[in-house]
Amino acid sequence: MFVDAKALPRGATVRSDVCIVGAGPAGIAVATALRHCGLKVTLLESGGLDEDHAARGQPASTSVFDGHQGIWTTRRFGGNANRWLVDAGTGANHLRLTTLSAVDFEARPWLPDSAWPLSIAELAPFYARAQQWFELPPWHYGPGYWEGADAPRLPLQGSGLRTSMFHFADKEVVLSGQRELIGASRDITCYYNATAARLQLDASSGRVRAVHALAQPGHALVFEADTIVLAQGGLATPQLLLASDDVLADGIGNQHGLVGRYFMDHPLVFGGTFTPSSRKLIDRMALYDLRRVDGTSAMGHLQLTDATLRGEPSVNLSTILFPRRSMSRRREIGFRASQRVREALRRKQLPRKRDLVAAALGVDGVLQQYNDRLRRPISHLGVGGWSRQGEPSHRLDHFEVLHQVEQPPRYDNRVRLGQERDDLGNRLIEIQWRWHDQDIALVHRSQDIVARELARSGLGTFHIRRPMEIKTTSTTHFLGTTRMHDDPRSGVVDREGRVHGVENLYVTGSSVFPSGGYANPTLTIVALSLRLAERIRNEASVAAPLIDLPSGTRRAPIG
Structure with missing residues (x-):
């Protein structure tokens, strides 16, 4: 009561x-x-x-x-x-869910004080119960259950990178x-x-x-x-x-x-852009869109494997892919600046002067993006659906990369x-x-591994944005x-x-x-x-x- x-x-x-x-x-x-x-x-x-x-x-x-x-x-x-506030295409707002990785529970020498006294095996039965609590089907955070002929996982070579899944609960x-x-x-x-x-x-x-x-x-x-x-x-x-x-x-x-x-x-970082080696690859990446499968909303993303995180100084991060069409550098800088201005105003802060200037100089890019969004909603953390809008490669040519980043315990x-x-x-x-310099260096190292593994697999080029651009320092986690x-x-x-x-x-x-x-x-x-x-x-x-x-x-x- x-x-x-x-x-x-x-x-x-x-x-x-x-x-x-x-x-x-x-x-x-x-x-x-x-x-x-x-x-x-x-x-x-x-x-x-x-x-x-x-x-x-x-x-x-x-x-x-x-x-x-x-x-x-x-x-x-x-x-x-x-x-x-995630729109999972059902008319209701949803929450993004996934488990911690096994390595997140373990000690890593370059991340002092990071180990849990539990293992993922000890928590696994309760993860299964948590799925039920959220009225979701059994625990499937690998891609096998979700992929199909029209939505295969990326053919990653080597052992550095893998596909994992987010679930979404109402x-x-x-x-x-x-x-x-x-x-x-x-x-x-x-x-x-x-x-x-x-x-x-x-x-x-x-x-x-x-x-x-x-x-x-x-x-x-x-x-x-x-x-x-x-x-x-x-x-x-x-x-x-x-x-x-x-x-x-x-x-x-x-x-x-x-x-x-x-x-x-968990800071959100604009990672840069991923340009596929073949534009037609975009048409085969529906697994990485937010979509419904057997009544459940799910979305693929890339993450470093546990073996990589154990063996190479790095931090865990997700690599989330959102397809975009190219703009000139001036327009892109202007649009990015407009997003930072909007974020500052949302937090009742004064925008930085350089962002106001860049947004003004790239105002045509800002207008282009918002016009595109009015005609066909653009995918981002809260909205999916891009793979269901005809052949994506006809209008899109690269992916914006967003990382949700592990922050080392300090x-x-x-x-x-x-x-x-x-x-x-x-x-x-x-x-x-605050960030420490070592924290930023570890994020850079993780991004370098993602770029290396995508190139090794012949899938395309990850153009990493440096210096690191933080979209938001807090996801309220x-x-x-x-x-x-x-x-x-x-x-x-x-x-x-x-x-x-x-x-x-x-x-x-x-x-x-x-x-x-x-x-x-x-x-x-x-x-x-x-x-x-x-x-x-x-x-x-x-x-x-x-x-x-x-x-x-x-x-x-x-x-």
Whole structure:
């Protein structure tokens, strides 16, 4: 069921077996996996249920990534699921899904602190369950299931490069389907408009007794539970741990100063252009378009093989191909500049003067591109369909290359509490986040390998854009700030997601990733959350949840 926390009396205490903080995909997955097992579950959502209950504001007051950039989150039931906007050709917005690679879980000498305490084999059963959770068919992330006579994989020679697949899930699976399950459940109560402010740690037992939350300024609530799960993502989770400093001065889980450290994201990089050796090859690349196969939307892309990533200093990245027709260099520079101007304005920033000048000088290229898009929608990260528009080679002659890039874990990339406060009085966070020269060199090396393998296979030429051009520094994949490691000196949580030194406090979601590969993280987030739910089901005791009201008010059971 759903309850507006504002309707609870001030000072009320809600008791349950499990309290989950955060109603995005991670928290929702834990909650719904705990149905029908005798446990009473409380799920806290900072925002509301619908669009008119939008976020109170962004939690980041300062962000540094070679300059300033605003960081936005979505405070609303479903979390970032509300922002999934891929048009998969079904009339609904979708999310891009793929697994991490096996090598992403392993130690690589040129990426210190990148290894997970888990292997992909340990997570594989939960990836399969996550597919089911998203109402998708079985786990097929190789090309074999998806290719056909009209959509073969590229004939890559050697062992450096391979074809992998993205799946696309309807966001309404989360926003409507899972919401209906919770609404009909007598085991789960979701309190919305309930912003967690701090955790109450019992110093003598080493357990968290309660989550202290605010429904609005001055409207305090207490949520007690035997097991507490933080599922707020890579920004709000460290924010809450650091703000819980009444017993431990540095915050909970921060005895080695690691909460908020190793912050990562997935920057998008314009890689350059790929010109096929034969223009007719474009007609045989439908596998790399976003298309429907047996009722499921999928899209091919290129990635480095695990053997390459183990053997050559590099980072993982996807190579996504979008067909284009050529423009003069002046027009292309103008169009690229116009995109950067638009992105700056979207973020409420002043565009760079050189971009304004370049866009003006190449205005005919800008107009050509937008005219083409009006006549025939152009493919990009959010839209496919180019392979279904006649013979593509008649109008298209090359591919634009976009990379989603692994950012190496760096100790000095971090989230910490700032001095500014939100309207509830909670301290906002500051983000320190930048590329290192070595990070850029590793991206260059990975691009060189892609170019080498395409040329070796006789498929064409990858013209790499140098210096590296970043389309966006953030895909809002906030990773790594409560990293997973068996040694408390190297991580905030253990392999089960339990906070080191706190018996009943768990974290799930993107913040526990020690490294992030290039893969969109949501499938892994849900897999980890289902794994944690299984552990809680096996270990937690059952108790009847009660609401304790302020003195003199009758106590009433939930549900």
